[in-house]
Amino acid sequence: MSRYFLDARRLAKRFPQPGSEPLTVFEDVSFGLDQGEFVCIIGHSGCGKSTILNALAGLDSFSEGTLEMAGKEVAGPSLERGVVFQNYSLLPWLSALENVEFGVRARFPQWSKEQRRAHSRKYLEMVGLGGSEARKPAQLSGGMRQRVSIARAFATQPQLLLLDEPFGALDALTRGVIQDELIKIWSATKQTVFMITHDVDEAILLSDRILLMTNGPQARIAESVRIDLPRPRQRDQVIHHPAYYRIRNHLVDFLVNRSLELRGRTVTDEQGFPPDINPALDESAAAARVVPLTPVKEFHHG
């Protein structure tokens, strides 16, 4: 019955309000992820992205709708869905290596101590932290902590990886370095990834597809934008691709103008799925709608 590996249909989140209509954060949200796909979701604060991600993780729940992964309903947290939290969520009393081992031990309880250690070490080295394995999180910089967190999630080899705005708290330079690490580790493992971000360039660099959400309340996923750029992508080269600014303009235009205009409107098909858009092909539309390059900062949380 399911069309996608991860299949979300008509999801909605409503909060009951005493004495008035319940507050609808989002509704009619349908989307699908294929196996091995890297999908980012962008939207302004308050549109419910984090709720969607937390519900995918099994830490939160929807008011309506169905959510299935590999044909099975998602109910509660599972090791098949690994999470990288925005605030890293490392256990401060464990060293970097022990934090990765914590995940590995939960995932592969039958392994010997040596096996777990070797496996964890491999993933720490993949994110470039080979020399810092004995350090506690408090002795690591923010970027290094987030790498440990990424290593922990990848080391458990889940079927789906959920990244909740993982680079939101990092400075631009560190962010770039870790994006590269993420591309590297993703290319090596071919995980299915679902990621929240506020950064348009980051989303283009990493994604196969970007889901665009309208503003809340009553937010919806209005478009599914295909990022038709060749892989492997490199930060300094991808920006010179002819389609890059067409895609970027399309995304910025959505965030600046249409995310508000489309609020509460039905733009989806009868299943709730958003239209598939490929700005790289749509030359005329993009040319007609060149938007001045708004600073990306505008879309960040306060």
Add this chain to the structure above:
Amino acid sequence: MKASISLRAAILSALLLVLLLAIWEVLCRVPASAAVSADDEYALLMGEAEQEARVPPPSVVLAHAYAELSQPFYDNGPNDKGIGIQLAHSLYRVLTGYLLAALVAIPVGFVIGMSPLMYRALNPFIQILRPISPLAWMPLALFVIKDSQTSAIFVIFICSVWPMLLNTAFGVAGVRRDWINVARTHELSPLRTAFSVILPAAMPTILTGMRISVGIAWLVIVAAEMLVGGTGIGYYVWNEWNNLNLASVIFSILMIGVVGMLLDLLLGSVARLVSYQE
């Protein structure tokens, strides 16, 4: 030229100590020069010697301390035991009562911290039982238990249970949601979550409670032993008072302070082992 602050503090402490001892010594010696009798013993017999008992000067106390500490474990019968034996009795009671309290308080505190329902259900009991002076339990304990030694241990138990219970509950309830979520996304069983996430996260707070408890237990044991008698440092202080041996009283007061400090240092170093930086 500039010595470290700890060295300077140590010098200052030593100076203060010498100064205080000197003042004490001088104050105690002033009247001694007033009346010099040719025959002290005769004067004493005739009641002409000083009527007033005096606080012994530090030199006497130190001499007494030296004598006691060079032979801490002698045993010349029920009322004449070395300071080491007395302290050992007190420590035995304190540690037994304290460890029993930890065995009860930490698991119960864990449950209270995890469950808002249990917290609300047990809170009235805790609030009523906690302010009761531990010595108030003594008559009831003696009647029910019918053994003074065990009653003293019970009093220690009841006074050390509360800080550990409340701190454990507080520490467990305050474990960051993120860490619990890490445990949940890794599908840890409730028991594994308790031992591998909540316990290490709450450990510094629990240790704070344990440290407060051992301090209180050591305060209470002196009073408890004055009541139950027989052995222990509290009994020793009271017995020496009855003997009017003030040098011994002062010496044992100091020993109570020293042992209390050592207990606190011990738990302090355990606390450092389990502490973490966020």
